Amino acid sequence: MEVTTNDNRHLTIGGIDAVNLAHKYQTPLVVYDVAQIKAQINAFKRVFEEQQVAYEVSYASKAFCATAIYQVINTLGCHTDVVSGGELATALKAGFPAEKISFHGNNKSIAELEYAVKSDVGVIIVDNFYEIELLIKVLREQNKNTRVILRVTPGISAHTHEYDQTGQVDSKFGFDIDSGQADKALEQLLNEPNIEVLGLHAHIGSQIFELGGFELVGQKLMQIAKHWQDKFGYETKVLNVGGGFGIKYTAEDTPLAPEKFVEKIIQVVKKQAKELEISLPAIWIEPGRSIVGPAGYNLYTVGARKDIPGHLPYLAVDGGMGDNIRPALYQAKYAAVLANDPKAKIQETVHLAGKYCESGDILIDELALPKTKPGDIIAMLATGAYGYSMASNYNRNPRPAVVFVENGQAKLVVKRETYADLTHLDQPYL
């Protein structure tokens, strides 16, 4: 994994000395290189513009949700996805325009739907029949209109290195196609004067490396669009193909540039539009991981070490599964470097252990490092997606601070939790 260093041989992030950041803001610390976030979004946009199709890039904010990221996304004119009332509240508080928000979820509560409708969110991505019922009720009560996109289960599931075009009919998300549920949902929605149906949505998975799944989803959604045109005279205006573009976590990962997936999707959709003789819909994408993942770094301080004869040593840092549960949750792999001198000669392989009371709290199972000592700073790379957003207070550890760096400046965008924060919801019993 490539990293940059300065004259002190220290790791730099967005031109800033990572060891200085760790000392100034303390560790564990989450750092984002904002220029990298913007570059990826601009790469997505460029592909759409070169191909001259109507589009939206909608940042899937569950990957990293905080006021500051919504502000950055908004400066680039993008949309954002939210999946809960809490994400919606954060986006609105950040000043994100409601009309550019899409609201996802397979079990939106009535309170969440009321909040979304009251706030005039741009699109509600409708997931099931119960939600249609609730939404109609809420719209009538508030005497409001809304735009919706229908989420379907395309019967395609994709995992890192494979995809499957028959699997995943058995999913909790979206309307089934073959049994006629999607048709029935469209019919219900078209009959509602308060609802405008913008189009169709599918999301086939995450950390996907293969183009094949996206080709299939483009084809499948266009076939549905054609079928809806023939059966209902309905014209699909938006084809939302979801996110899931894979990123490089370790040297073994060799993903395509995320915008290459988009290029493929556009080609497929254009070809289908011509063949099926239907109009070309706008294409919306919902990248999360590919926008914030590679731009994020987790900084930790080295503490205890345990050497066991005949086994790899355990090198413990001051964070772990509370700030990044992905290794413990699904054996996610990461790379890390010694931020004090990333290019120093490798001397040993260690288990990089967290500080949480779980044997499974190992951040990196086998990490090759130079010699380290307590107080050194370790930087885990590409931690920007589903790390901080899944952070917990397990063992009552405060969640880390988050810093954005850009143009040689660092700015604290989420404060570190304090012990007072940890007990502020507690109420005495005795």
Ligand SMILES: *Cc1c(COP(=O)(O)O)cnc(C)c1O
């Ligand atoms: C999680 C999610 C995304 C983003 O997926 P990434 O793998 O982070 O790009 C997009 N759309 C939907 C509906 C999602 O649930």
